[in-house]
Structure formats: C-alpha cells, structure tokens
Amino acid sequence: MRRELVVLLEERSAKVMLESFLPRVLDEKIEFRLIAFEGKQDLEKRMVMRMKGYMNEYARFLVMRDQDSDPDCINLKARLIEKCHASGRGKASLVRLACRELETFYLADLKAVETALGLKGLSNKQHVAKFRNPDYLISPSHELKVLSRQKYEKIGSSREIGRYLDIDNARSDSFRNLVQGIKRLERELLAL
Known part of the structure; x- marks a missing residue:
C-alpha cells in the first residue's frame, strides 16, 4: 500500500x-x-x-x-x-x-520572501496594515513585484520562497x- x-x-x-x-x-x-x-x-x-x-x-x-x-x-x-x-x-x-x-501566502510571510530573494528590510513591512491580512488584497502578485522591486519571478521565486514559508503562519x-x-x-x- x-x-x-x-x-x-x-x-x-x-x-x-x-x-x-x-x-x-x-x-x-x-x-x-x-x-x-x-x-x-x-x-x-x-x-x-x-x-x-x-x-x-x-x-x-x-x-x-x-x-x-x-x-x-x-x-x-x-x-x-x-x-x-x-x-x-x-x-x-x-x-x-x-x-x-498564490502570492497571498508569500505576502503573509515577508520574512520568507526576504530570505528567499536576498532582500533586506522586507520583514519590517509585515506590520503595515495591508500585509497583516493579505487575503483581502486585490492583486497580491502586483504587490509582491512592487515590494520586491521587481525581483520576484513567479517560478524561480516560488521555489525558493517555499523553502522558508512558516508552516504556522496565521x-x-x-x-x-x-x-x-x-x-x-x-x-x-x-x-x-
């Protein structure tokens, strides 16, 4: 089995x-x-x-x-x-x-995005109102592109971010x- x-x-x-x-x-x-x-x-x-x-x-x-x-x-x-x-x-x-x-999951864990993409200071933005509960954002992929200064790339970045996503992120x-x-x-x- x-x-x-x-x-x-x-x-x-x-x-x-x-x-x-x-x-x-x-x-x-x-x-x-x-x-x-x-x-x-x-x-x-x-x-x-x-x-x-x-x-x-x-x-x-x-x-x-x-x-x-x-x-x-x-x-x-x-x-x-x-x-x-x-x-x-x-x-x-x-x-x-x-x-x-899918990018909503990433915006809910900016520390994972920061680590995966090698960006500094992203996790500090987690306390900004729109990133405290990103399920309500209209275009999370656009928000992530802007926030990462265009470094976010759908396939390669998703693979890396998956390595760091906090399993207990609420x-x-x-x-x-x-x-x-x-x-x-x-x-x-x-x-x-």
Missing part, C-alpha cells in the same frame, strides 16, 4: 512552491505527487478524468486553485468539490482556494486552511 498525497494545481508556480514546502510538512512515510495544469480552465476541465483514472486506490487528493477575480469563493469551492465527487474520489479529496492568488486564512487540510489528509494516510 502506497500512502500518497496527489495535489492537483492550476499552474506550475504552485507546483514548485509545494515541491520545496511539502517535505517540511508531511511525514516521511507519505509520498506526494504534484500535477500542474495549464491554468484554471484546464484544471477544471481535466481534473475529474485525472482523479478517476488514478491507479492508487489509497491516494488522497488535494485540489488547489487561486480564487483570482471570481467574486464568489463559496460557489467556486462547491463547484470543485462537485467535480471531486464526480470522479468517485469525493471522500478522499479536499479543495483549498488561495484567496485571490496571517493568511487561506494559507492556514491549506496547511490544516494537508495535515488532515496526512492523518488519514497515516491511519491506513
């Missing part, structure tokens, strides 16, 4: 972040596989087929997607949960949304929910 967490993602930047983040979070007995799609439409179009055809019957699935400009995250999440059930893997899956964008509700979801699936896998 293979204890495996399969993460379905809308894009490559989330994949590279999780490649460096998950080994710090998951028990070493659990393998993980990250499947990045070509955007949110591709994810939603193909996720049912990928989950349905997945060979490991013990696998647990995590679907992670950005909210982006979708005004109703409750309906968005419900739609993704419905797709999980349509795959026949509903009870073995979990859906998590990044409020607005500034972003969506990040905290992601970590709690990963831990929940980990417990299920370890109980098998």
Whole structure:
C-alpha cells in the first residue's frame, strides 16, 4: 500500500512552491505527487478524468486553485468539490482556494520572501496594515513585484520562497486552511 498525497494545481508556480514546502510538512512515510495544469480552465476541465483514472486506490487528493477575480469563493469551492465527487474520489479529496492568488501566502510571510530573494528590510513591512491580512488584497502578485522591486519571478521565486514559508503562519486564512487540510489528509494516510 502506497500512502500518497496527489495535489492537483492550476499552474506550475504552485507546483514548485509545494515541491520545496511539502517535505517540511508531511511525514516521511507519505509520498506526494504534484500535477500542474495549464491554468484554471484546464484544471477544471481535466481534473475529474485525472482523479478517476488514478491507479492508487489509497491516494488522497488535494485540489488547489487561486480564487483570482471570481467574486464568489463559496460557489467556486462547491463547484470543485462537485467535480471531486464526480470522479468517485469525493471522500478522499479536499479543495483549498488561495484567496485571490498564490502570492497571498508569500505576502503573509515577508520574512520568507526576504530570505528567499536576498532582500533586506522586507520583514519590517509585515506590520503595515495591508500585509497583516493579505487575503483581502486585490492583486497580491502586483504587490509582491512592487515590494520586491521587481525581483520576484513567479517560478524561480516560488521555489525558493517555499523553502522558508512558516508552516504556522496565521496571517493568511487561506494559507492556514491549506496547511490544516494537508495535515488532515496526512492523518488519514497515516491511519491506513
């Protein structure tokens, strides 16, 4: 029996972040596989087929997607949960949304960004109102580009930032929910 967490993602930047983040979070007995799609439409179009055809019957699935400009995250999440059930893997899956964008997680941990990008003084800005709870920012990726003086690059920076993200960071509700979801699936896998 293979204890495996399969993460379905809308894009490559989330994949590279999780490649460096998950080994710090998951028990070493659990393998993980990250499947990045070509955007949110591709994810939603193909996720049912990928989950349905997945060979490991013990696998647990995590679907992670950005909210982006979708005004109703409750309906968005419900739609993704419905797709999980349509795959026949509903009870073995979990859906998590990044409020607005993946970069929200980074803005919630400016110390990780500072360390990963080799910038000085960024963590001091964590107390500025908009960075205390970045889930409410309209364009976190733009904010991060400006804050990093254009040093932030979606793929390479995401990989590096994932190495330093504080697992217990509570500034972003969506990040905290992601970590709690990963831990929940980990417990299920370890109980098998």
